[in-house]
Amino acid sequence: MVNASQLVERLRDDKRALPRLMTLVENEDPFALQMLDALFPLTGRAHVVGITGSPGTGKSSLIASLVDRIRISGRPVAVLAIDPSSPVSGGAVLGDRIRMLARFADSGVYVRSMASRGRQGGLAWATAELVHLLDAAGFPLILVETVGTGQDGTDIAVLADSVVVVQSPGLGDGVQAIKAGILEIGDVVVVNKSDQPGADQMVRLLRNSFGLGQSSSNRAVPVLASNALSGEGVDSVLAAIDAHCDWLDQNGDRAVRRERGARAEVLSGLRTSLERRLAQRPESSPALTNAIARVTRREMTPRRAVEMLTAPLTGSNVS
Amino acid sequence: MNTESKATTDNDSVHQPPIGESQGERPPVRVLIAKPGLDGHDRGAKVLVRALRDAGFEVVYTGLFQTPEMIAAAALQEDVQVIGLSILSGAHMTLFPRIIEELRLCGLADVLVVAGGTIPKADIAAIKALGVGEVFGPGTQLTTIVEYITRNAPAPSPPW
Numbered sequence: 001m002v003n004a005s006q007l008v009e010r011l012r013d014d015k016r017a018l019p020r021l022m023t024l025v026e027n028e029d030p031f032a033l034q035m036l037d038a039l040f041p042l043t044g045r046a047h048v049v050g051i052t053g054s055p056g057t058g059k060s061s062l063i064a065s066l067v068d069r070i071r072i073s074g075r076p077v078a079v080l081a082i083d084p085s086s087p088v089s090g091g092a093v094l095g096d097r098i099r100m101l102a103r104f105a106d107s108g109v110y111v112r113s114m115a116s117r118g119r120q121g122g123l124a125w126a127t128a129e130l131v132h133l134l135d136a137a138g139f140p141l142i143l144v145e146t147v148g149t150g151q152d153g154t155d156i157a158v159l160a161d162s163v164v165v166v167q168s169p170g171l172g173d174g175v176q177a178i179k180a181g182i183l184e185i186g187d188v189v190v191v192n193k194s195d196q197p198g199a200d201q202m203v204r205l206l207r208n209s210f211g212l213g214q215s216s217s218n219r220a221v222p223v224l225a226s227n228a229l230s231g232e233g234v235d236s237v238l239a240a241i242d243a244h245c246d247w248l249d250q251n252g253d254r255a256v257r258r259e260r261g262a263r264a265e266v267l268s269g270l271r272t273s274l275e276r277r278l279a280q281r282p283e284s285s286p287a288l289t290n291a292i293a294r295v296t297r298r299e300m301t302p303r304r305a306v307e308m309l310t311a312p313l314t315g316s317n318v319s
Numbered sequence: 320m321n322t323e324s325k326a327t328t329d330n331d332s333v334h335q336p337p338i339g340e341s342q343g344e345r346p347p348v349r350v351l352i353a354k355p356g357l358d359g360h361d362r363g364a365k366v367l368v369r370a371l372r373d374a375g376f377e378v379v380y381t382g383l384f385q386t387p388e389m390i391a392a393a394a395l396q397e398d399v400q401v402i403g404l405s406i407l408s409g410a411h412m413t414l415f416p417r418i419i420e421e422l423r424l425c426g427l428a429d430v431l432v433v434a435g436g437t438i439p440k441a442d443i444a445a446i447k448a449l450g451v452g453e454v455f456g457p458g459t460q461l462t463t464i465v466e467y468i469t470r471n472a473p474a475p476s477p478p479w
């Protein structure tokens with residue numbers, strides 16, 4: 001096994017090493033996955049912030065503006081920005097970086113784009129693993145921009161320590177935002193494009209609705225207005241993120257979230273791995289072939305066949 | 320996967336199996352498309368971006384007015400295997416040497432660089448001599464560019 005601290009040194013000395021390792025982990029290269037094995041014990045130190053919200057609300061622009069402010073204190077920061085892959089070709093246009101070009105010469109900022117590669121829910125298959133790499137490499141703060149998503153992009157809630165939901169006026173009147181469900185995962189809610197008509201109204205509406213119901217953790221969810229282009233209000237967004245970070249530590253919620261994250265990553269990995277294996281070579285599993293045959297002969301319902309197949313995993317006793 | 324440069328429609332019902340590698344295919348190749356120089360036209364670059372996406376590439380697009388330093392920084396951080404540069408300003412003979420030099424300084428000499436735009440035939444040999452893989456003049460078919468990149472993109476090798 002490779003020595004983890006030597007590995008981190010290599011990542012620091014060779015500027016190409018971390019980006020390349022990320023590519024190879026994304027491609028499930030066995031060498032890179034071994035490097036991740038070695039690095040994994042070093043992870044868990046970074047604060048991971050998810051930035052999510054409907055397409056075009058200004059997530060990337062807001063990140064660029066946040067990064068400017070984060071750098072004032074000298075904190076290094078990594079950005080992982082996900083865009084959707086074409087379901088037809090498998091290719092992707094990764095266009096988030098274009099909003100974040102200003103700090104290209106700043107060695108304390110690392111921006112990486114990735115494609116969802118067919119995964120639904122706002123993240124890519126390898127997003128969590130790339131976050132682990134950035135974490136091990138020593139970035140204390142990692143911002144993850146999800147695919148622009150209306151409703152079902154809630155996977156970020158289990159990957160991130162803090163979730164910022166970005167809305168903007170002009171995409172409905174705010175009631176849509178409440179109905180969409182994405183607000184429920186927000187630890188901080190931002191109405192971006194505060195220079196646009198309807199922004200004040202949207203802020204008021206969202207504040208009212210958050211005054212009534214509360215997020216899962218019984219913490220008041222701040223609703224803030226920002227203009228990502230001028231930077232107005234962005235200081236408050238950063239302050240709210242930092243406040244949530246402190247709150248997690250003071251209330252012990254960070255440990256709860258980490259456990260939830262570990263659980264979600266293992267379970268979703270398990271699901272994916274099973275699906276892939278079965279899709280590739282169903283005949284390679286005699287148990288599966290047998291189960292399908294029994295269902296075909298009407299000896300067993302599909303539900304019981306699934307129970308039989310998963311019994312070794314769940315520890316239940318099915319014959 | 321990258322050889323499928325067929326015309327595609329936006330048919331969302333087609334299900335893409337998770338990650339190509341398990342199917343014995345090459346994982347998507349990462350490409351940076353950038354426009355160095357001061358001309359403000361990126362229609363051609365955007366058309367190429369779409370064509371590459373439709374051919375299965377993952378394309379980082381950084382848009383207009385990119386300096387050599389910005390191009391090298393993006394290529395490094397995004398770990399692209401290919402850089403496509405489109406120049407319409409006529410400044411190619413000053414820009415290309417600076418870009419290639421910057422890439423070398425960043426340790427990116429193995430990245431495949433291709434060029435397109437309004438580059439006169441007489442300059443092509445000099446540009447290729449700098450280490451640019453291919454120069455695509457005006458009127459080049461998109462499929463020619465896509466095929467060239469598909470065939471010549473280096474596979475990402477382990478960093479040590």
Ligand SMILES: Nc1nc2c(ncn2[C@@H]2O[C@H](COP(=O)(O)OP(=O)(O)OP(=O)(O)O)[C@@H](O)[C@H]2O)c(=O)[nH]1
Nearest residue numbers: 055056057058059060061148192193194227228229
């Ligand atoms: N007027 C105004 N425009 C903004 C603001 N923030 C972003 N924009 C513009 O909104 C558009 C989309 O911004 P992005 O930052 O790319 O939005 P995004 O949410 O990252 O988009 P996707 O990643 O495609 O979902 C761009 O044209 C931005 O210039 C803002 O505060 N005010």
Ligand SMILES: [Mg+2]
Nearest residue numbers: 059060096145
């Ligand atoms: Mg974006």
